Amino acid sequence: MPQRAATVVGGGIGGLAAAVALHRRGWRVEVLERAPEFTEIGAGISLWPNAFRALGALGLAERVKALGAVETAGGVRDRRGRWLSRTDNTELERRFGHPLAVLHRADLLRALAEALPAECLRPGSEVSAVHEDGPRVVVEHRGGTSRSDLVVGADGLRSGVRRSLLPDAPGPRYAGYTAWRMVTEPLPGPPVEGAATWGRGERFGYTALPGGRMYCFGTATLPEGTPTGSSEYAEVLRRFGAWPDPVPALLAAVPADVVLRHDLYELPPLDTFVGGRIALLGDAAHAMTPNLGQGACQALEDAVTLAHCLDTHQDTTAALRAYDLVRRPRAQSVARRSARLGTVGQLAWPPAALLRDTAARLTPVRATLRSMTPVLGWQAPGGPVTENERH
Numbered sequence: 001m002p003q004r005a006a007t008v009v010g011g012g013i014g015g016l017a018a019a020v021a022l023h024r025r026g027w028r029v030e031v032l033e034r035a036p037e038f039t040e041i042g043a044g045i046s047l048w049p050n051a052f053r054a055l056g057a058l059g060l061a062e063r064v065k066a067l068g069a070v071e072t073a074g075g076v077r078d079r080r081g082r083w084l085s086r087t088d089n090t091e092l093e094r095r096f097g098h099p100l101a102v103l104h105r106a107d108l109l110r111a112l113a114e115a116l117p118a119e120c121l122r123p124g125s126e127v128s129a130v131h132e133d134g135p136r137v138v139v140e141h142r143g144g145t146s147r148s149d150l151v152v153g154a155d156g157l158r159s160g161v162r163r164s165l166l167p168d169a170p171g172p173r174y175a176g177y178t179a180w181r182m183v184t185e186p187l188p189g190p191p192v193e194g195a196a197t198w199g200r201g202e203r204f205g206y207t208a209l210p211g212g213r214m215y216c217f218g219t220a221t222l223p224e225g226t227p228t229g230s231s232e233y234a235e236v237l238r239r240f241g242a243w244p245d246p247v248p249a250l251l252a253a254v255p256a257d258v259v260l261r262h263d264l265y266e267l268p269p270l271d272t273f274v275g276g277r278i279a280l281l282g283d284a285a286h287a288m289t290p291n292l293g294q295g296a297c298q299a300l301e302d303a304v305t306l307a308h309c310l311d312t313h314q315d316t317t318a319a320l321r322a323y324d325l326v327r328r329p330r331a332q333s334v335a336r337r338s339a340r341l342g343t344v345g346q347l348a349w350p351p352a353a354l355l356r357d358t359a360a361r362l363t364p365v366r367a368t369l370r371s372m373t374p375v376l377g378w379q380a381p382g383g384p385v386t387e388n389e390r391h
């Protein structure tokens with residue numbers, strides 16, 4: 001049987017994970033990335049047990065776990081700093097088999113890229129067109145033209161592959177709030193617990209990264225495109241500088257030039273993730289708000305599920321239909337859940353915020369963990385594929 005070829009459009013977490021999964025199954029893979037190099041300018045990323053099961057299917061779970069900091073405890077506080085709920089993450093690991101770990105996005109991206117031969121990676125290859133031509137899919141890009149048996153659209157929220165495949169599908173919609181992300185310098189005594197603090201129309205959270213650094217984020221309900229004053233750092237200080245400890249100390253350890261700000265968007269549910277020999281994954285298929293920390297986790301699930309479906313169906317179009325049947329309901333369900341949590345977290349009307357805080361305080365920890373089972377209990381299809389395994 002001739003070697004099958006796949007073109008992955010987008011060199012982010014989902015695209016690289018899909019490339020690794022296909023490469024280890026004997027596919028000839030190329031990853032087209034519009035940026036001049038494979039890197040990530042983001043800040044921290046949370047990897048939950050379901051993500052580690054996906055990474056395990058790629059043979060990378062232990063390597064990635066070693067790059068992160070395992071969060072041992074966390075929870076939610078109110079605007080005065082009082083705990084509304086606390087979670088012992090050793091219990092989370094006991095229930096779901098893996099911990100919650102936090103690492104820098106760039107470290108995860110590097111681990112995925114290094115799992116591929118260098119010749120698979122084609123930076124500076126912005127895609128201009130994608131179309132099917134008989135049994136092949138043609139991808140026109142800055143480096144030339146690629147003809148493949150499969151195209152994976154992993155090109156993010158404003159995916160060009162999605163527009164080519166589903167020209168009438170709705171585009172991204174603003175979630176109603178903006179977010180700041182930042183990483184501190186190493187701290188002599190970083191907090192041992194992560195936390196998210198709920199205010200009124202605002203939130204601030206923090207969690208540990210390796211090397212004594214902390215990943216911090218803030219959100220605020222604002223009209224889309226609201227301009228910032230003198231700087232993003234000054235805006236963060238204005239909004240959160242007087243919040244309960246340890247927030248002021250964390251902000252004091254943030255370099256003024258590293259604060260990133262992005263309005264948050266989500267993708268309305270698509271009717272399909274596939275068409276012919278083209279499949280969408282990650283944000284291109286189901287961009288969601290970051291409230292559950294599941295965006296990258298779901299992209300990793302997509303990648304290993306897609307490879308498994310292609311492994312178990314000889315016909316590519318049949319494999320993609322199976323992938324859509326499995327992944328679309330789950331990813332869209334997680335996206336809806338994340339959106340609901342964001343709505344609750346951003347409540348600004350005082351009576352509603354008080355009711356929210358009271359409900360959080362009265363909810364048993366066991367019930368919280370049990371409610372996460374549909375998300376965190378996901379199992380990777382098939383078994384791990386080693387570097388030398390071929391089908």
